[in-house]
Amino acid sequence: MRKVIEIKNLEYTYPDGTKALNGVDLEVFEGESVALIGPNGAGKSTLLLHLNGILNGNGSVKILGRDLMGKNIREIRNKVGIVFQDPDNQLFSPTVFDDVAFGPINMGCSQKMVKEKVKDALSQIKMEEYKDRCPHHLSFGEKKRISLATVLSMNPEILALDEPTSNLDPVSRRNMIRLFHELKLTKVIATHDMEMVSEVCKRAILLSQGRIVADGKVSEILTNEELLKSHGLDPPPLVRFLKQMGYKDISLSLKEMIGRKEFIR
Numbered sequence: 188m189r190k191v192i193e194i195k196n197l198e199y200t201y202p203d204g205t206k207a208l209n210g211v212d213l214e215v216f217e218g219e220s221v222a223l224i225g226p227n228g229a230g231k232s233t234l235l236l237h238l239n240g241i242l243n244g245n246g247s248v249k250i251l252g253r254d255l256m257g258k259n260i261r262e263i264r265n266k267v268g269i270v271f272q273d274p275d276n277q278l279f280s281p282t283v284f285d286d287v288a289f290g291p292i293n294m295g296c297s298q299k300m301v302k303e304k305v306k307d308a309l310s311q312i313k314m315e316e317y318k319d320r321c322p323h324h325l326s327f328g329e330k331k332r333i334s335l336a337t338v339l340s341m342n343p344e345i346l347a348l349d350e351p352t353s354n355l356d357p358v359s360r361r362n363m364i365r366l367f368h369e370l371k372l373t374k375v376i377a378t379h380d381m382e383m384v385s386e387v388c389k390r391a392i393l394l395s396q397g398r399i400v401a402d403g404k405v406s407e408i409l410t411n412e413e414l415l416k417s418h419g420l421d422p423p424p425l426v427r428f429l430k431q432m433g434y435k436d437i438s439l440s441l442k443e444m445i446g447r448k449e450f451i452r
């Protein structure tokens with residue numbers, strides 16, 4: 188399988204002296220859906236911002252086999268779609284259409300192609316009727332969904348999503364999860380939504396104090412209550428439920444459920 192993200196010994200310190208990443212090594216393969224979990228302040232968002240050169244720490248970051256530096260950055264930015272934790276950092280145009288069209292226009296698409304890409308991206312998140320609305324006036328959850336459309340319109344090869352389900356109503360969240368299943372591209376998802384992780388991802392990376400403290404199967408990490416608790420996290424409700432029901436090997440039950448259609452829908 189092709190390695191699409193290769194990070195070695197990445198360290199990052201914010202200008203005020205806060206050390207956010209403390210030697211991160213990470214490899215992600217094409218088509219994987221990887222959850223990035225960890226307590227507040229662990230460095231999840233900081234790590235995502237390194238995937239297309241918005242932040243630039245010490246260490247090496249290779250995306251799609253190329254060093255993230257110099258001339259490569261522009262090209263890599265077209266291939267890595269980052270959805271920020273705060274949608275107000277993503278949306279800046281007078282209309283939703285303009286925000287979603289921004290990427291394709293920058294990539295030099297024709298007017299017709301831009302229109303098609305915007306329509307397509309908005310329909311993927313089921314928000315076509317929002318195209319003439321002002322992003323600034325949308326609710327937080329609506330903004331989160333439009334933020335996703337602004338990167339989907341660029342047909343990225345890698346999606347880096349920061350808290351994609353936060354503040355979504357149950358139906359929108361469910362639609363989002365369904366969309367993640369449909370999108371076969373590589374996904375790295377920073378989140379506190381453990382239930383979503385158990386449905387969408389097979390692999391989880393636990394980040395704590397700027398370091399990766401666990402990297403493994405979701406079925407193993409999300410059932411390791413001791414590990415999660417020692418880093419300020421909790422197993423998802425499903426795992427707690429299975430435990431209450433007396434299931435002995437929860438990791439096995441979860442493994443069996445992950446990927447099953449009836450479990451997803």
Ligand SMILES: Nc1ncnc2c1ncn2[C@@H]1O[C@H](COP(=O)(O)OP(=O)(O)OP(=O)(O)O)[C@@H](O)[C@H]1O
Binds near residue numbers: 201228
């Ligand atoms: N712009 C900034 N300036 C200074 N420090 C920052 C800045 N942004 C983040 N930090 C600090 O860097 C560390 C990592 O923050 P980051 O936002 O990456 O954490 P996170 O894992 O995404 O947390 P959360 O779950 O709350 O989103 C924290 O200690 C945070 O306070």
Ligand SMILES: [Mg+2]
Binds near residue numbers: 231232377
């Ligand atoms: Mg964050």
